[in-house]
Amino acid sequence: MLYFSKIDIYLMFMLCLGIESTAHTFGVGIVSDKGEILANSKDVYKPPHGSGIVPHDAKVHHENCKERVLEDALKSAGVDLSDIDLIAFSQGPGLPPCLWVGTEFAKKISNENNIPLIGVNHPVAHIEIAKLTTGAKDPVVIYVSGGNTQILAFAGGRYRVFGETEDISIGNALDTFARKVGLPYPGGPKIEKLAKSGKYVELPYVVKGMDLSFSGIVTAAEKLYRDGVKLENICFSLQETCFSMLVEVTERAVAHTGKKEVVLTGGVAANKRLIEMLEIMCKERGCSFSSVPMEYSGDNGVMISWTGILAYKSGQRTKNFDPISRWRTDEVEISWMK
Ligand code: ATP
Ligand code: FE2
Numbered sequence: 272m273l274y275f276s277k278i279d280i281y282l283m284f285m286l287c288l289g290i291e292s293t294a295h296t297f298g299v300g301i302v303s304d305k306g307e308i309l310a311n312s313k314d315v316y317k318p319p320h321g322s323g324i325v326p327h328d329a330k331v332h333h334e335n336c337k338e339r340v341l342e343d344a345l346k347s348a349g350v351d352l353s354d355i356d357l358i359a360f361s362q363g364p365g366l367p368p369c370l371w372v373g374t375e376f377a378k379k380i381s382n383e384n385n386i387p388l389i390g391v392n393h394p395v396a397h398i399e400i401a402k403l404t405t406g407a408k409d410p411v412v413i414y415v416s417g418g419n420t421q422i423l424a425f426a427g428g429r430y431r432v433f434g435e436t437e438d439i440s441i442g443n444a445l446d447t448f449a450r451k452v453g454l455p456y457p458g459g460p461k462i463e464k465l466a467k468s469g470k471y472v473e474l475p476y477v478v479k480g481m482d483l484s485f486s487g488i489v490t491a492a493e494k495l496y497r498d499g500v501k502l503e504n505i506c507f508s509l510q511e512t513c514f515s516m517l518v519e520v521t522e523r524a525v526a527h528t529g530k531k532e533v534v535l536t537g538g539v540a541a542n543k544r545l546i547e548m549l550e551i552m553c554k555e556r557g558c559s560f561s562s563v564p565m566e567y568s569g570d571n572g573v574m575i576s577w578t579g580i581l582a583y584k585s586g587q588r589t590k591n592f593d594p595i596s597r598w599r600t601d602e603v604e605i606s607w608m609k
Contacts, residue, residue, distance in 0.1 A: 277332035286350065287357040287583075288380075289576030292373030293365025293393050294417065297333040298571030299344035301355070304580045306403050309348035309571045311566060312340045318456050323446065337376050343573065352384045359579020360385055362390030363595035364418070370594035378592060390589040391578045393570075394419055394600040397563075398430060399581060400574035401536035405561035409608075413521055413532045413549070414600075416537030416569075417442035417457070420483060420517075421600065422524045425608055429601050433527065434481035434520040441513055442539050445483035448509060451493050452502060462506045463542050469507025473501055478516050481523060488512060514545045518552050525556055533560045540568040581607040 284303040289311070296490035298313035298337020316332035318324050339499050345351065360377035363370060381388035399590035412423045414431070420436040439447070442459060477484040477533050488509065495505050525533060531606060533553050539545065546562050583609040 279348065284555060285356045285580065285584075286354055287359055287576040287580045288344070288352075288355045288453055289359040289361075289391070289572045289574070289579055290373045290377045291361045291393075291570050291572045291575050292333050292369050292376075293361050294369055294570065295329055296570035297340055297372070298572035298575075299340050300576040301344055301348040301350065302576040304581060304584065306546065306577065308573055309350070310344040310348060311571055312344035313571055314340050320455055321450060321453070323450065324366070324460060326366045326368045330372055333369055333372040336423045337372065341376075341380075351518055352380065352386070355386055357579055358386050358388045359391050359575050359583075360388070361393045361396065361575050362589070362592070363393065363598040365393060365594070367594060367596045370596060374592060374594050387583070388592065389579045389583050389587065390488065390592060390595075391575050391582065392598055392600065392603045393575075394421070395603050395605070396574035396578040398423065398600075399535045399578045400571070401534045401540075401561075401563040403577055404564055404567055405534050406421045407532040407534045407559070409530060409562060410532035410534040411521060411524050411528060413517060413533070413535045413540075414537045415441050415517065415535070415539035415545075417446065419537060419546065420472070420485070421433055422481070422517075422520050423600060424524060424528045424530055425605060426528070428608075429605055432599075432601050433524040434444070434483065435480050437479065437484045438486040439489075441485055441517065442537070444489050444513065445509070445539070446488050448492050448505075451524050452459065452496050457538070459539055459542065462509060463544065465503045465506040466510045469501070469503035469505070471511065472508045474508050474512045476512055476516060478519055481520055483516050483520060485513060489518065510542070510544050514542075514548050517545070518548050521549065522552050522556065525553075525558055531558045533558055535560075535562040536568065538569040541565050
């Protein structure tokens with residue numbers, strides 16, 4: 272087996288520093304072009320109790336922590352900016368005030384140190400970090416987060432959307448219900464905990480073709496809460512219903528594409544019950560299942576660094592560095608996959 276010391280890695284391989292700032296997380300990651308993760312530093316904005324993200328407050332949070340998070344990443348990787356060969360930043364989609372902080376910071380570091388700069392699509396980065404950390408090569412991807420719910424697979428040079436939500440994302444559904452019943456943001460982990468001691472109560476199940484809808488389920492869950500149904504039971508049913516819907520659409524995407532791997536990514540990939548349900552479906556269909564490790568499931572700078580390396584090495588160059596607040600996953604050319 273080949274063994275490289277840390278110092279060999281810096282000298283022999285390309286290092287990319289990636290900056291994430293699309294929403295609540297300000298993150299800096301450092302990755303080598305061999306996929307070695309050297310740093311994953313972040314600081315997460317917490318909204319005031321009972322509220323969702325306040326974009327201006329998240330921006331101020333990012334402004335206040337950016338230098339510290341950068342220093343922390345360089346320190347934990349044991350490198351200086353002079354060792355960095357490429358800067359990548361999350362160019363969109365996201366909240367414009369938050370995106371601007373990351374963009375301006377990335378431009379500044381790039382200019383001052385004369386390091387090339389590349390813009391990265393945030394959802395594509397969630398997909399690529401899942402592939403890097405699980406070893407999946409060409410999977411059906413379930414991308415579930417605060418802003419997105421999509422079932423994707425590579426076809427014709429892009430990650431095509433095979434199924435998605437028609438209204439709010441699953442993370443938003445969990446966070447919204449949590450807020451309405453007085454649980455703090457992010458609601459997903461709290462709901463997961465309460466669901467452990469819950470029993471089933473009926474909620475609507477909404478799958479239309481390959482698409483999903485969550486807003487009616489949240490309204491029905493809120494009504495159950497007002498009617499005095501035990502919170503644990505509602506949390507249990509909310510998870511069972513929403514996750515079954517996701518599993519159903521994923522199973523059909525696997526059947527349609529004939530892919531042999533399934534990976535789960537995005538903030539909601541931290542949920543153990545969702546993982547368990549997908550494992551069962553994949554076992555029955557004879558395909559492999561893996562989930563991005565928890566430290567890379569939510570927003571992070573590592574996924575931006577790694578995707579920056581893939582894009583840069585396959586010849587992509589960013590011409591306009593302004594944030595792109597609306598940027599669909601299937602608009603991005605995946606030039607690093609054949
Ligand atoms: P996007 O990629 O759409 O921009 P995002 O910026 O909101 O997403 P992520 O960090 O990817 O951020 O995901 C955050 C979401 O993950 C929140 O909705 C949160 O409730 C959810 N989440 C985190 N942990 C869990 C869990 N254990 N179970 C369910 N949901 C979870
Ligand atoms: Fe995200």
